[in-house]
Amino acid sequence: MTPFEYAQSHGEAFVEELKSFLRIPSVSTDPAYREGIRRAAGMLRQRLLEAGFERAEIIPTEGHPVVYAEWMAAGEEAPTVLVYGHYDVQPPDPLELWETPPFEPTVRGDYLYARGVADDKGQLYTHLKAAEACYRTRGRPPVNLKCLFEGEEEIGSVHLEPFIREHRDLLAADVAVISDSHILRPDLPAILYGLRGLAYVEITVSGPAHDLHSGSYGGAVHNPLHALAAMIAALHDEEGRITVPGFYDKVRPLTEEEREELARIPFDREAWLKETGVPTDWGEPGYTIIERTSARPTLDLNGMWGGYTGEGAKTIIPARAHAKISMRLVPDQEPEEIARLLLDYLQAIAPPTVRVEGRVLHGAPPALIERHSPAMEAASRAYEFGFGKRPVLMREGGSIPVVTTFQQELGLQPVLMGFGLPDDGIHAPNERFYLPNFYRGIQTVLAFWEALADGKA
Amino acid sequence: MTPFEYAQSHGEAFVEELKSFLRIPSVSTDPAYREGIRRAAGMLRQRLLEAGFERAEIIPTEGHPVVYAEWMAAGEEAPTVLVYGHYDVQPPDPLELWETPPFEPTVRGDYLYARGVADDKGQLYTHLKAAEACYRTRGRPPVNLKCLFEGEEEIGSVHLEPFIREHRDLLAADVAVISDSHILRPDLPAILYGLRGLAYVEITVSGPAHDLHSGSYGGAVHNPLHALAAMIAALHDEEGRITVPGFYDKVRPLTEEEREELARIPFDREAWLKETGVPTDWGEPGYTIIERTSARPTLDLNGMWGGYTGEGAKTIIPARAHAKISMRLVPDQEPEEIARLLLDYLQAIAPPTVRVEGRVLHGAPPALIERHSPAMEAASRAYEFGFGKRPVLMREGGSIPVVTTFQQELGLQPVLMGFGLPDDGIHAPNERFYLPNFYRGIQTVLAFWEALADGKA
Numbered sequence: 001m002t003p004f005e006y007a008q009s010h011g012e013a014f015v016e017e018l019k020s021f022l023r024i025p026s027v028s029t030d031p032a033y034r035e036g037i038r039r040a041a042g043m044l045r046q047r048l049l050e051a052g053f054e055r056a057e058i059i060p061t062e063g064h065p066v067v068y069a070e071w072m073a074a075g076e077e078a079p080t081v082l083v084y085g086h087y088d089v090q091p092p093d094p095l096e097l098w099e100t101p102p103f104e105p106t107v108r109g110d111y112l113y114a115r116g117v118a119d120d121k122g123q124l125y126t127h128l129k130a131a132e133a134c135y136r137t138r139g140r141p142p143v144n145l146k147c148l149f150e151g152e153e154e155i156g157s158v159h160l161e162p163f164i165r166e167h168r169d170l171l172a173a174d175v176a177v178i179s180d181s182h183i184l185r186p187d188l189p190a191i192l193y194g195l196r197g198l199a200y201v202e203i204t205v206s207g208p209a210h211d212l213h214s215g216s217y218g219g220a221v222h223n224p225l226h227a228l229a230a231m232i233a234a235l236h237d238e239e240g241r242i243t244v245p246g247f248y249d250k251v252r253p254l255t256e257e258e259r260e261e262l263a264r265i266p267f268d269r270e271a272w273l274k275e276t277g278v279p280t281d282w283g284e285p286g287y288t289i290i291e292r293t294s295a296r297p298t299l300d301l302n303g304m305w306g307g308y309t310g311e312g313a314k315t316i317i318p319a320r321a322h323a324k325i326s327m328r329l330v331p332d333q334e335p336e337e338i339a340r341l342l343l344d345y346l347q348a349i350a351p352p353t354v355r356v357e358g359r360v361l362h363g364a365p366p367a368l369i370e371r372h373s374p375a376m377e378a379a380s381r382a383y384e385f386g387f388g389k390r391p392v393l394m395r396e397g398g399s400i401p402v403v404t405t406f407q408q409e410l411g412l413q414p415v416l417m418g419f420g421l422p423d424d425g426i427h428a429p430n431e432r433f434y435l436p437n438f439y440r441g442i443q444t445v446l447a448f449w450e451a452l453a454d455g456k457a
Numbered sequence: 458m459t460p461f462e463y464a465q466s467h468g469e470a471f472v473e474e475l476k477s478f479l480r481i482p483s484v485s486t487d488p489a490y491r492e493g494i495r496r497a498a499g500m501l502r503q504r505l506l507e508a509g510f511e512r513a514e515i516i517p518t519e520g521h522p523v524v525y526a527e528w529m530a531a532g533e534e535a536p537t538v539l540v541y542g543h544y545d546v547q548p549p550d551p552l553e554l555w556e557t558p559p560f561e562p563t564v565r566g567d568y569l570y571a572r573g574v575a576d577d578k579g580q581l582y583t584h585l586k587a588a589e590a591c592y593r594t595r596g597r598p599p600v601n602l603k604c605l606f607e608g609e610e611e612i613g614s615v616h617l618e619p620f621i622r623e624h625r626d627l628l629a630a631d632v633a634v635i636s637d638s639h640i641l642r643p644d645l646p647a648i649l650y651g652l653r654g655l656a657y658v659e660i661t662v663s664g665p666a667h668d669l670h671s672g673s674y675g676g677a678v679h680n681p682l683h684a685l686a687a688m689i690a691a692l693h694d695e696e697g698r699i700t701v702p703g704f705y706d707k708v709r710p711l712t713e714e715e716r717e718e719l720a721r722i723p724f725d726r727e728a729w730l731k732e733t734g735v736p737t738d739w740g741e742p743g744y745t746i747i748e749r750t751s752a753r754p755t756l757d758l759n760g761m762w763g764g765y766t767g768e769g770a771k772t773i774i775p776a777r778a779h780a781k782i783s784m785r786l787v788p789d790q791e792p793e794e795i796a797r798l799l800l801d802y803l804q805a806i807a808p809p810t811v812r813v814e815g816r817v818l819h820g821a822p823p824a825l826i827e828r829h830s831p832a833m834e835a836a837s838r839a840y841e842f843g844f845g846k847r848p849v850l851m852r853e854g855g856s857i858p859v860v861t862t863f864q865q866e867l868g869l870q871p872v873l874m875g876f877g878l879p880d881d882g883i884h885a886p887n888e889r890f891y892l893p894n895f896y897r898g899i900q901t902v903l904a905f906w907e908a909l910a911d912g913k914a
Contacts, residue, residue, distance in 0.1 A: 196672060198672075198772070200770045200772070207734075207735055208733045208734045208735050209733065209734025209735075210734065212733060213854075213855065214755075214757045214759060214783055214785070215653060215655075215785060215853070215854040215855030215856060216750060216853070216854045216855055217733060217750060217854070218750065218755040218756075218757045218783075218785050218854060219740045219741065219749035219750045219753055219754075219755035219785070219854070220738045220739065220740045220746045220749045220750045221733055221735055221738070221739060221740075222697075222735070222739035222740075223757050223758050225689075225758035225760075225761045225780075226689065226690075226692075226693065226757075226758055228686070229685070229686040229687075229689035229690045229758070229761070230686075230689075230690040232682075232683065232686035232687075232690075233683075233686045233687040233689075233690035233691075234690075236683065240679075276665045276666065276669060276674060276678055277664075277665045277666025277667065277776075278664055278665050278666075278678055278679065278810060278811075279809060279810060279811070279812065280809055280810055281677045281678070281810075282677065282678060282679035282808075282810040283676045283677050283678075283679075284676065289677045292676035292677045293673060293674060293675065293676050293677045296676055297676075298671075298675040298676035299675075300671045300675045300680050300683075300772075300774055301680050301682040301683055301686070301763075301764060301775075302671060302764050302765050302770070302771055302772055302773055302774075302775075303682075303763065303764035303765040303766045303771070303773075303775070304682045304686070304761060304762065304763055304764060304766075304778070305761065305762040305763075305766040306758075306760065306761055306762075307758060307759050307760035307761060307781070308759050308760040308781060309760045309761075309762040309779070309781075312818060312819075313657045313759070313781065313783070313818045313819045314759055314760070314781075315655070315657070315757075315759055315783055315855075316759055317757055317759075318758075318759075318760070319734075321761070322766070323682075324764070324765060324766075324770065324771075326671055326675075326770070326772055328671070328672060328675050328676070351739075352736060352737055353735065353736060353737055353738075353739040354735075354736070355736065361769060361770045362769075362770045396672070396673070397670075397671075397672040397673045397674070397675060397676070398670065398672030398673055398772075399672060
C-alpha cells in the first residue's frame, strides 16, 4: 500500500481523530482557557509521536508554548521541510449564533463544523496524517520533517519571532510550508505568494480644554471633529489615490507579467458586490479590484470617534476627536517609515486651531515570495495531483507575520499551501472545513513531499 | 418704608427662605425626583400667596405642572407684566465634584452654592421678593402681575408651548419678563435681545452590509468613515464659511448700528482663549468673536462615530458611520428649511459608493427682540438703578424656546432681564449665585415695575 492509498482508506478515522483535537477549547486570548491550551499542546505532541516523529516536545515561551517535532529519517541527501501551523483558536463568541456548539465538532453534509477546524487545526492535521501515512506504509517520509506549531497565532504571534531567532539551527530547513490560508474554490486551488504589510496609527485632535456649549462657542472655536474630518478627507484624492507625500515612493511596480497572471484569476464582480453589500466598488484608478485588494497599498479608517454618541441631541463642541488609521503595505514599503510619513503629513496639514498627536500601534512588513522556485513548482504539481487542477498564484490583502520572520530569520521562502475555502467562516460562528479539501490536502502534502524529494534526488 | 427699603433690610431673611426652596431636589429629567417636583411646585404656590398674590395654582400638564399666579391689584390703567421662570433644576451629577452637597445650600463668601440657585430658582425669587416688598409696604405692586413658572425647562419645555397656546387669555399681558440669563460682570449689566435657533440632524453613511476585514477588502470598498469625513469637510470652506447652498439666504444682515453696539461690549480675547483652552480662534471671516458666537449662524459636529473605538488595533472597514450635526440659526432662518438644505446637500455630495440617511432630531427658531421699545427702555433704567450702570444690549449663542413662544402665541416681546453671571456654573457642579446680584436683582425688578407704571401713566 502506498501512503496515498493509506490516507485514502483512513479518511474517516482521521476525521474522528481530528474531532478529539477540536474538542479542546484552545482559545489563546482568554486566560480562562489556559487549560485548553495546555491540553491541546499535549495532545499534539502525543499525535506527532504516534505519526512517527522521532522527537516531539513542548517548548515553553513567555506566552503559550511551541510544539516542536522532527523526523530526520529521510537521510542527509533528502531535503528538510519545516511545517508551520497553530493549535490555538479564536474565541467562540457569539455562542448563540452557533448551530451546534463550537467545541462539539459535528459533520453536516460535506463540512465539519467546529471552532478552529479551518483555522488552523484541520489544516495543520493534513501534515500530521500525511506523515502517519508514510510511517504506516514505508516506515518514513520521503523528506526530513520539522514541525513548528505555535499557540499564539490568534493573539499576534508575539513570542514566535524571538523563538525563531533563538532557534535558528534547530529550525534550519530547505523548504518551509505554511497551511493557514485558503484556495479559491474546491475546483480552483491557489497558492499565495504575496501578503500585505500593515502600519497602524491612532491620532487625537485636541481643541478646547474641555467640551464646550455649541451655542455659546459655536462659530469661534474650531471643532476638533471638523478639523479631523478635513484632515482625513485630505488623505485621498478624489479618485482614491493616497495623497501622503512619499507614500508610493518605495512601492515596487507590478510587472506586466504579474498583472497578466493576476488577471487570469477568476473574479465575479457581481458576486463580490453581493458579498460586500456595497453599491459599487471604489479605489485607486488603473488597477483591478484584485490588484487593489492585494497588490496595491491602501489606507483605511478603522475607527473614528468624538463628542456625543448616545441617543438624541446634545449640543457640545467636543474637546477631542480620535481616529484609528491603518495602511496596508506592499514591497518595498516599510511600516515604520510609512507610519512616520502619515503622522508627519497630518501634522503638516493640521490647522493652527487644534493640536494633533499620533502614535503607532502596530506594524508588520509586507511579504512577497519568489513565484518561480523549485519549491513553488513542487507545490503546483502537488496541487495538480491533489485537486486535479494547476493552482493559480495569488496575493492576499491581509498579513501573516510569520512569513516575513521565516524570510528574515531563516532565509526561507515559505510555500503558502492552504486548504481552506473563502466561506469557511474563520473567526466567525459556525466555522467549518470542507472535508473533501481535508482529504485532498493530505494527498497534496504527500505529493509535495515526493515532488521535493524527486527534485533534490 | 418704600418697597426698595423693605427689600434692602430683608436680604438675609430672603436668602434663608430661598435656601428652603433650594433644598427641594426638583430635578425634572429623572422620575426618581417626581416627589421633589411636586414639593417645589407646592412651596412655590404657597410663597406666591404669602407674597400677596391673589391667586396661585398648580395647573397639571401632561408633564410636570405649571405654577400660575396673578395679582391684578394695580388697576386696569396699569400695565400687566407676565413673569416667566422655572422651578425645575438640572441633575446634580457628578456628585463627587461638589464641595458642599447640591441640595444643602451653603453661603461661601459672596456666593450661595446649590443646584438650581442661578438656574433658575434664585432668579425667579427676585420677582417673588419684589412682590412681597410691595405687599408689605404699599399693599400692592405698581403693575398687575402674572407669573408663569414651569417645571420642564431643563427637559425642553415640551408641554409649555401647548399650555401657552391653550391659555392665551389667562396669560394676556402688556410686557413679559424672563429672568433666566446672565449679565456680563457684576459691574456690567446686560440685556439679551437675540437668541440663536437650532436645527439638529443625525446622519448615517452606510457602505458594506457588515464590517469587512480591511486587509481583504481595503482598496476596493469605500470606507463609510472616509466618505463621511469628506462630506463633513465639505460643509465649510477653508476660511470657515458654511458651504451648504442657500444656508445664508435668509440671514438678516447685521446693521452698522447693531455692529457698533455689539463692538462696545467689552471682550477680553486673552481671557476667552484661556477660558476655552484653544490655541487660537476660528470662524467666518469678517465678523468678531462676539458676532460669530451670537449673531451669525454656525454648523457644528456634536458627535461622530463609527468602526472600532476601543483599545488597540482592530482592522475593519466599518459598515456604517454616524454624525450628529447641529446648526445655530439667526433670523430669519427657519429650522425645518435649514435642516432640509443640509440633508439635501449631503445627499447631493454623497459619492455613489455609499448610502446616506438623515433625520431631524430637534429644531428651535431663532429669536430677536426689538431693542428700542418702552419695555426695553424701562428695563435699562431699572438696571441703571439696581446696578449703577446702564446695561449693554447683547445677543446669545444658545436658545431659549419660550421667547419665541411668547412672541408667536402671546404677541409679546419679552425682556430678558437676567441676574446671573457667566461663571455661575449652571448645569455643572458647584452651581452658585452671586448674592449681591440677588439683592440688586430685587431692586432692579422693583425699579422695572415703577418705570413701566410711570411710562403707562
